[in-house]
Amino acid sequence: MESNDYTGRPAGTGARSPRGGSGRRPLSRREAAQALDIPLEMATRHGLPARLSAAELAELERNPPAWLAQSRANRTGKRPVWVELRCYICDFHETARPKKWWPEFDLVVCEFHDTSALPGPAAGWRRSEFDGVGSRFRGIVDTLDP
């Protein structure tokens, strides 16, 4: 299943990124804003650092500050045109059109990773996993039980 996985993809839409590098590079503020699905200027205004790690981003996703939670609450029902899917573990990423059934993922990982390696949900939160996201991802959502 892992051979020739790029054939047949439409050309020219994906973000061009160096694939050869190993190791996790920090995210730029712009990438973080994309991942958080907020405008870049909002990220800047609220003091998101120019670079942050995937772990810091995941922490923001998990424990959004008030402004971020507010921004998300305000745009309920609005769907972004594009979403960037970025593996929390290996940083593989792609840009995809979100499907109707996708919830807002707290993080995504390639489907072949062992998700038990991920940091668990916060106390009292329940984790749901969604297979078949994008070309190779599994989406993870942590929700707070009422």
Ligand SMILES: [Zn+2]
């Ligand atoms: Zn991965």
